[in-house]
Amino acid sequence: MILKCIAVDDEPLALDIIEDYIAKVPFLELVKRTENAIEALQMVQAGGIDLVFLDIQMPDLTGIQFLKIASGKSNYILTTAYSQYALESYDLNVSDYLLKPIAFDRFYKAVEKVRNQMQKEEVVLPVVETPQNTVAAQDFIFVKTEHKIQKIQLDDILYIEGLKDYISIFTKNERIITLQNMKKMEETLPKGEFIRVHKSYIISLDKIESIERSRISIAGKIIPIGDTYRDEFFKLIEGKNV
Structure with missing residues (x-):
């Protein structure tokens, strides 16, 4: 071991x-x-x-x-x-x-x-297999803001925008700014629920309202799909089609 x-x-x-x-x-x-x-x-x-x-x-x-x-x-x-x-x-x-x-x-x-x-x-203890052989899904994360450490429920997250020195987490009720990088945030969020679609955007899959060409609509925000992330995104979307 x-x-x-x-x-x-x-x-x-x-x-x-x-x-x-x-x-x-x-x-x-x-x-x-x-x-x-x-x-x-x-x-x-x-x-x-x-x-x-x-x-x-x-x-x-x-x-x-x-x-x-x-x-x-x-x-x-x-x-x-x-x-x-x-x-x-x-x-x-x-x-x-x-x-x-x-x-x-x-x-x-x-x-x-x-x-x-x-x-x-x-x-x-017996080994319990989850659908993707992963640990039990987390339902929240903690991020450091200017004055405190804030708990964010994953279900509240609409999308995340990366800027020069920080990221903005857009939830149903507020925008939360934290000194963090997109790569680390991408690794922290559970796979299959969130996906990076652009060098500056990570989205919550279940918050997508529509997809038109290379643009995603979430809560009135139009988010571009970057060329680097296009194939993986549409492959995941097609896998969720019934």
């Missing part, structure tokens, strides 16, 4: 140590190291991450806040210089709590515990 991991810490040196330790363990695979907790949260929400090494004291989003928002979608090992958060973190079902500076033997013991627990769960 290979555990796919991400490491989240606002200190590059701390990330270097975790990355080095992960490389020494054959059953760990580092998918991403990042100083951006929001980026890490979106990766966890998208699924496929088995283990998160998570710092507690970070700007924008603390490790404790991260755990509460993520709602147990992965396994977590907290990495911190502060012991006072241990009790609260265990209430949130973290797998282990490592105090900095972290010794490799203590690190190995923590990750081995996670692997053993996951192997037990694999044996005990």
Whole structure:
């Protein structure tokens, strides 16, 4: 069993140590190291991450806040210089709590515990196949706006427009602006429900009102279909025709 991991810490040196330790363990695979907790949260929400090494004291989003928002979608090992958060973190079902500076033997013991627990769960729990062999569909995402972290229900999203340094998420009731890139947003949104149709647009398939030539109409907005995305879009649309 290979555990796919991400490491989240606002200190590059701390990330270097975790990355080095992960490389020494054959059953760990580092998918991403990042100083951006929001980026890490979106990766966890998208699924496929088995283990998160998570710092507690970070700007924008603390490790404790991260755990509460993520709602147990992965396994977590907290990495911190502060012991006072241990009790609260265990209430949130973290797998282990490592105090900095972290010794490799203590690190190995923590990750081995996670692997053993996951192997037990694999044996005990039957595999449930979903229609596309994916994890259970998420129904919301979190994005960082200027003053807060905002929860957005996926069913409320009409389309997403990418601009130079940010994206606009147009919902049934409002426009939400966030510092994000289109590629990361495209990876976060569930396949089959959202599709990129242009370098500057991602749309919700079930919000399409009409398609005329190379233009899509959603809530009165005309969205162009880019040449790069045309074949994939129409292939998906034809597959939904009855």
